[in-house]
Amino acid sequence: MTILLFILGVLFVAVGIAVSIALHEVGHLLPAKAFKVRVTQYMIGFGPTVFSRTRGETEYGVKALPLGGYVSMVGMFPPNKEAAEDGTVRKSSTGMFQQLATEARQAETDRLVEGDENRVFYKLPIYKRIIIMLGGPLMNLLIGVVLFAVLLMGFGTAQTTTTLASVNQCVISAEQQAATGQTECTAEDPAAPAYEAGLLPGDTITVFDGREVTSWDELSSWIRDAAGRSVPLTYVRDGEERQTSITPLLTERPVVGEDGTAQTDEDGKYLTQEVGFIGVGAEQALVNQPASAVLPAVGENLVNIGGVVINLPQRLVDVAQAAFSSEERDPNGPMSVVGVGRIAGEISSQDVIPVESRVATLIGLVGSVNLALFVFNLIPLLPLDGGHVAGALWEGLRRRVAKLFHRQDPGPFDMARMLPVTYAVAVLLMGMGALLIYADIVKPVSLFN
Structure with a gap:
């Protein structure tokens, strides 16, 4: 099943990119036809033609190598200035690059048919x-x-909600974690304020210290500022509104950047700050924008x-x-x-x-x-x-x-x-x-x- 899902993901993006390339070329094709330029080909891919069909004066098709696409318009280059009166082109003696340009211009001229005089790309107004x-x-x-x-x-977009995903039973200081790698609670560790207040995963905090909670960032800032002070808290559990009180604990917590990662100093040590802490983690949910x-x-x-x-x-x-x-x-x-x-x-x-x-x-x-x-x-x-x-x-x-x-x-x-x-x-x-x-x-x- 995992392999099938992997393949489906690859196909989703492959088809999406192929359609994007096709529409990119449509972006060239439509204005070219609107401005009366003769378009000879609309192709997706390069190399040998796998499939094509001609409609009007344009051949539409798919090439073997799916590495892009192109729209071919007549008159991309102006005619050779070196052309003689009989239409032949004198060989240039100025070098390989000049000869290359001369041959490219001649190839464009050879593509023209009667009636193309005013349908060439280079004669269009610049705009x-x-x-x-x-x-x-x-x-x-x-x-x-x-x-x-x-x-x-x-x-x-994924945004942090005010619904609790986890509630810690105790508080382990940043120093303890760094020094001993401790992750489990012991009898010596103080209980986390949220655990003491009776909060459980799945609870949604609605009011903190008499103020209605509208976002997780707002709630976090209030918790940080309320260290050591008992404040009333309202939450919803199973559709029922409940009330309790909570005293955020003043503790050292890692300084977190905008991307959510812990910040370090020049020596690679984690930066910490003393803030109010209740020991909870929040759920994330997709919120329509x-x-x-x-x-x-x-x-x-x-x-x-x-x-x-x-x-x-x-x-x-x-x-x-x-x-x-x-x-x-x-x-x-x-x-x-x-x-x-x-x-x-x-x-x-x-x-x-x-x-x-x-x-x-x-x-x-x-x-x-x-x-x-x-x-x-x-x-x-x-x-x-x-x-x-x-x-x-x-x-x-x-x-x-x-x-x-x-x-x-x-x-x-x-x-x-x-x-x-x-x-x-x-x-x-x-x-x-x-x-x-x-x-x-x-x-x-x-x-x-």
């Missing part, structure tokens, strides 16, 4: 080209926002992804060091689709996690992948969408400067000149993908050690 190239990333952003809305509003929480959550996720992208070279070095040594992988570092699938499988196979929480986590995972695709595709380097946008903006700037100084229009920016950079970036992307896949196989990130 239309930008809309077409941003359509894909914006589709990923939209998918991410929708999935986060489903996650936050439909499933909710309002629509206003969706965009801030998406924004926070985008900032985190942007930080990874900005530091990508160093992150890849860290991945390589971990993959070829005994170092541990950074769980917040980059990973391939193999790693994402493995994480999805691990989450799905955890029987101790409620089904609702597992499904919510998988939805959040696919949403985060879409946000990562949005950010990554905005990098201003070819062959990424951001590279085409940068080229269009550069063309606009050149033309505006020429107009400002009453110079001749320089014409469309020849993206074919950037082919050497395109191939170099493509090789780097393939190398990055290979490294991440290898690392995800030999040194995978694991959420459950």
Whole structure:
């Protein structure tokens, strides 16, 4: 059963990513057709064609290698300036890269048919080209926002409630725990205030010291401030409201950070503080969030992804060091689709996690992948969408400067000149993908050690 759940988790994310890639290409396809550009192919994947069908002037299909997708539009490059009157192209003597660009332009020209004169990509106004190239990333952003809305509003986020999950029988000081490793109560240990007050797991605290309790954080702060003072407390057990009194004990407790982990000093010793303590643990539950929480959550996720992208070279070095040594992988570092699938499988196979929480986590995972695709595709380097946008903006700037100084229009920016950079970036992307896949196989990130 565990293996089946693992496979289902992997399939869930695999299908989610495949659909996301397909919709990314739809984001390019729809505006291209709306602007009358002739689109010859809409393909999911690369390599040999597995299945295709032609509708109108466009071939729609699936390729053998599910590593992305593309929309093929005519006229991505302007024609060769070196073309002779008879249409032939003179061989360039300026070097291999120039010849490469010349051949690419000629290949684009050879694809044109009668009636394409005003349907080529490079003749579109700059703003239309930008809309077409941003359509894909914006589709990923939209998918991410929708999935986060489903996650936050439909499933909710895990939040600490005012219902007790555990009640300690005694108080073991932080010093005792550190010095002896003691975890069990002894006759010498003082009784925990909550145990003395008669509280049990499952009780829900509703009123503390005459104030209505609305959140666990609020209750915790009141408990910390009430050390040594007997205060009235109201709680609900089995639907019945009950009352008692409790005296929080002044004790040293670990300083906990925003992420819930105990904080240490420069020497690695745990930091402590004297606060009121009653010896309870709280339950966590999924709490539905309002629509206003969706965009801030998406924004926070985008900032985190942007930080990874900005530091990508160093992150890849860290991945390589971990993959070829005994170092541990950074769980917040980059990973391939193999790693994402493995994480999805691990989450799905955890029987101790409620089904609702597992499904919510998988939805959040696919949403985060879409946000990562949005950010990554905005990098201003070819062959990424951001590279085409940068080229269009550069063309606009050149033309505006020429107009400002009453110079001749320089014409469309020849993206074919950037082919050497395109191939170099493509090789780097393939190398990055290979490294991440290898690392995800030999040194995978694991959420459950």
